[in-house]
Every structure is written in structure tokens, then in C-alpha cells.
Amino acid sequence: MSLPANAQTALHAFRACSGWEQRARLLMQWGEQLAPLSENERCESNRVTGCESQVWLLLERNGEEWQLRASSDARLLRGLLALLLVRVNGLTRSELAQLDLPGWFDQLGLARNLSPSRSNGLQAVLKRMQQLLDATDQGAVNH
Known part of the structure; x- marks a missing residue:
């Protein structure tokens, strides 16, 4: 499976870093690109448990493709979320x-x-x- 264009961009950028300090800076820059979630979306039902930081994750379907939206109160985690999103957004369930x-x-x-x-x-x-x-798979079976 080929990498989406944004994921390729991320991979090239991170591979060009010479060490952790550069990667950490780049990670925070990627995190700044996350679209903010509304107050309503930053609710308990969208919160990820098991994180020391506050993290919210939403999953939306657009035809056969899935879109994740996410946010966190922690800068490095926002960067990790941004990198997750560039890798998974726009993929089908089987992908x-x-x-x-x-x-x-x-x-x-x-x-x-x-x-x-x-x-x-x-x-x-x-x-x-x-x-x-x-949960969305099970919901589809029930309808």
C-alpha cells in the first residue's frame, strides 16, 4: 500500500532530522497543524482513556473513506496525533x-x-x- 502524499512529506521530513531534538521540534510543528476541535467535540465521550494528557479522538466516515480528527492539551502528543492522521485519513476500512x-x-x-x-x-x-x-462495523450490522 502506498503512502498518502502528506505521509510521504512527513516521512521525508523526519528522516532528514539528525537527532531527537530536531524531531521533537518538528513534531510540535506538525501538531500546530491540527484543526481545532469545538468545545462540544472536546467532551467525555470523545476522550481517550489511558493517557496522562487530555486527548480527544473523533472518527467520521465519508463514503468508504474514514477521517479521524483529534486534539490534545500536550504539544508532543498533538504532533503524534497529526502524524497518525496523515497516515490514516482517507483510507478505507480494509486499508x-x-x-x-x-x-x-x-x-x-x-x-x-x-x-x-x-x-x-x-x-x-x-x-x-x-x-x-x-463500533461502526457493529452499527452497520445492526441496521
């Missing part, structure tokens, strides 16, 4: 099922530098994304 998202963060050179709490937070986000997808 999402084939993704190796931890491998994506490895490719970016980020996985080894994440603190245990950030790594756990990212895992909680990935788990919540899967729960939202599974």
Missing part, C-alpha cells in the same frame, strides 16, 4: 486493517525516543481508534 501503525512511528524515527507515558498514550489512542472502527 486501515492492513496498517502497521507502530511501524509507521518506527519509520519516522519516533518510537525509540518516546517516554513510557507518551508511548502508552499513543497506544491508548491506537486502541481507541480501533474501538471506534469496530
Whole structure:
């Protein structure tokens, strides 16, 4: 499966970094690009549990393609969310099922530098994304 254009841009940018400090700066810059969520969207039902920071995740369907929207009160986590979104947005359910998202963060050179709490937070986000997808699958069966 080929990388979406924005994901290719991210991969090239992060691979060009010489160390963690550059990557961390770039990560925060990517996080600034996240579209803000409204107050109504920053509610308990959209909150990701298992993160030390506040994180909200929304999943929307546009035809066969899925769109995630996310936000966090933590700058580095916003960057991780932005990188997740450029990798998954616009994919179909079957394409999402084939993704190796931890491998994506490895490719970016980020996985080894994440603190245990950030790594756990990212895992909680990935788990919540899967729960939202599974819930929509079950909802489709019930209709």
C-alpha cells in the first residue's frame, strides 16, 4: 500500500532530522497543524482513556473513506496525533486493517525516543481508534 502524499512529506521530513531534538521540534510543528476541535467535540465521550494528557479522538466516515480528527492539551502528543492522521485519513476500512501503525512511528524515527507515558498514550489512542472502527462495523450490522 502506498503512502498518502502528506505521509510521504512527513516521512521525508523526519528522516532528514539528525537527532531527537530536531524531531521533537518538528513534531510540535506538525501538531500546530491540527484543526481545532469545538468545545462540544472536546467532551467525555470523545476522550481517550489511558493517557496522562487530555486527548480527544473523533472518527467520521465519508463514503468508504474514514477521517479521524483529534486534539490534545500536550504539544508532543498533538504532533503524534497529526502524524497518525496523515497516515490514516482517507483510507478505507480494509486499508486501515492492513496498517502497521507502530511501524509507521518506527519509520519516522519516533518510537525509540518516546517516554513510557507518551508511548502508552499513543497506544491508548491506537486502541481507541480501533474501538471506534469496530463500533461502526457493529452499527452497520445492526441496521
